[in-house]
Amino acid sequence: MKIKVLIVDDSALIRSVMTEIINNQPDMEVVGVAPDPLVARELIKQTNPDVLTLDVEMPKMDGLDFLEKLMRLRPMPVVMVSSLTERGSEITMRALELGAVDFVTKPKISIQSGMREYTDLIADKIRAASKARVRARTIPQAGAAGQTALPQLRNPLMSSEKLIIIGASTGGTEAIREFLMQMPSDCPGILITQHMPEGFTKSFAKRLDSLCKIAVIESQGNERVLPGHAYIAPGHSHLTLARSGANYMTKIDQGEPVNRHRPSVDVLFRSAAQFAGKNAVGVILTGMGKDGAAGMLEMKNAGAYNFAQDEASCVVFGMPREAIAVGGTHEVGPLQALPGMVLGYLATHGMRALRV
Secondary structure, eight states, X not given: OOEEEEEEOSOHHHHHHHHHHHHTSTTEEEEEEESSHHHHHHHHHHHOOSEEEEESSOSSSOHHHHHHHHHHHSOOOEEEEEESSHHHHHHXXXXXXXXXXXXXXXXXXXXXXHHHHTHHHHHHHHHHHHXXXXXXXXXXXXXXXXXXXXXXXXXXXXXXXXXXXXXXXXXXXXXHHHHHHTOOTTOOEEEEEEOOOTTTHHHHHHHHHHHOSSEEEEOOSSOBOOTTEEEEOOTTSEEEEEEETTEEEEEEEOOOOBTTBSSOHHHHHHHHHHHTGGGEEEEEOSBSSSTTHHHHHHHHHTTOEEEEEOGGGOSSBHXXXXXXXXXXXXXXXXXXXXXXXXXXXXHHHHHHHHOO
């Protein structure tokens, strides 16, 4: 059975190019195109699509309003098609909170040739979306962090020496948000790689910073890694860990993509294995593909303790499954429980781990 896709976009050119891209894939087909959400609503009833691609900004009804109604009345996998602008990135972050599985960006230059260069990316995201577990979402509010009682890490040595290293992809923006909102203000420094294009990680970090007790920033490189802070890989570069004397530091570079990704989770995890060893705690969250599996195994072999999100709570169980399969993890748990599992491990094993 082919994946049935409905395209919703006010641009006739985008609809045409997306149709060509999707219909050229052996495992998917376009079952309808709509210039606005009102037409889309009728086509959903007629075609019963597996995946919807949805433009962020459209006439007659805003894409977000339509998405909110859709996820409330007929939840289904949605991939947003976003413009690479500050407004576009902020709206896209909101769409992910509302329940969209993922997004692709419209290229800045020649739309037709640019979209064709995105063929593999678009196809991969639609395939991942077709397998996604779609759930009703509760929209987070600033100040809602810390509602669950979690361990406080009052040993300053442990907080400054230990690190939490996180990797995620499809569904990861919301998984990371849920994880970080439970982190106490004295938690160890956190480094994060989330597969996301340039221009969106800054909005992502800004949104998280407004919701969490900890400070969240898009890494610029050469920051000292501090307790109570999270550093997100910028969409254009790999994020790595380094040391400068007694301090952990962030580094970014624009080396070649790894596992087709830049930033790559494997790159971050391998640097944590090299420079943090037993002082690192690895966390791999929802995502399609295998990025992070090999790096997590290197972290484990270097003495790190690693956690993976379980299948039931993942949007897509690709990356955690691969990390578990190669033997890179120690514990597996549901997303809601992972922050407590990580902090519980740190609270009970931190001092022992520091005796090197």
